[in-house]
Amino acid sequence: MPAWTLSQALAAGVQIEVQDGGGKPLADAVVFLQSREARALVRPAQGAEIAQKAKVFDPAVLVVPVGTPVAFPNRDTVRHHVYSFSPAKSFELKLYSGVPANPVLFDKTGIAVLGCNIHDAMTAWVVVVDTPYYGRSMAGGTVTMTDVPPGNYRLRVWHPSLPLGVPATDQALQVGSADIRQVFALDAARGP
Numbered sequence: 001m002p003a004w005t006l007s008q009a010l011a012a013g014v015q016i017e018v019q020d021g022g023g024k025p026l027a028d029a030v031v032f033l034q035s036r037e038a039r040a041l042v043r044p045a046q047g048a049e050i051a052q053k054a055k056v057f058d059p060a061v062l063v064v065p066v067g068t069p070v071a072f073p074n075r076d077t078v079r080h081h082v083y084s085f086s087p088a089k090s091f092e093l094k095l096y097s098g099v100p101a102n103p104v105l106f107d108k109t110g111i112a113v114l115g116c117n118i119h120d121a122m123t124a125w126v127v128v129v130d131t132p133y134y135g136r137s138m139a140g141g142t143v144t145m146t147d148v149p150p151g152n153y154r155l156r157v158w159h160p161s162l163p164l165g166v167p168a169t170d171q172a173l174q175v176g177s178a179d180i181r182q183v184f185a186l187d188a189a190r191g192p
């Protein structure tokens with residue numbers, strides 16, 4: 001007997017290709033689908049991390065469900081001092097090498113901007129979402145969310161090129177039983 005249920009059998013794949021205003025695919029775009037039903041299904045992720053390597057945060061953009069602990073291993077020989085003053089998560093990992101004893105718990109939705117006290121050029125973003133349907137684009141600009149049950153969602157798109165403090169764009173998306181492929185043009189110059 002198949003292990004999947006009827007609702008999974010009806011679930012669709014949602015593929016969003018994020019482009020800039022000029023039609024160029026955007027890497028590091030975050031896409032997520034919100035609904036009341038989705039919020040009830042959210043669970044923390046395991047093994048989330050942002051490493052520091054060659055004085056760069058890797059990945060520079062991380063999207064996690066609310067309640068997820070994120071590790072910040074330092075893989076450089078120099079020490080880093082990772083911090084965020086964002087309302088979504090304010091924390092400080094004072095000058096350290098190696099792997100800090102405790103991960104940082106991201107227990108509120110929103111976007112946390114991270115920096116390093118020692119290396120001003122280092123920036124990362126943690127996007128904390130209240131849904132299990134999310135993803136981050138690679139070079140091709142595409143985010144694919146699988147097994148999305150039919151329903152009415154808010155399609156949210158965010159990219160680090162949006163001005164600081166600007167929330168993810170927000171529009172309605174109806175998901176049925178058929179797969180969805182959609183191009184989303186994010187004009188960061190004009191904002192959402």
Ligand SMILES: [Cu+2]
Pocket residue numbers: 055079080081116117118119122
């Ligand atoms: Cu640093």
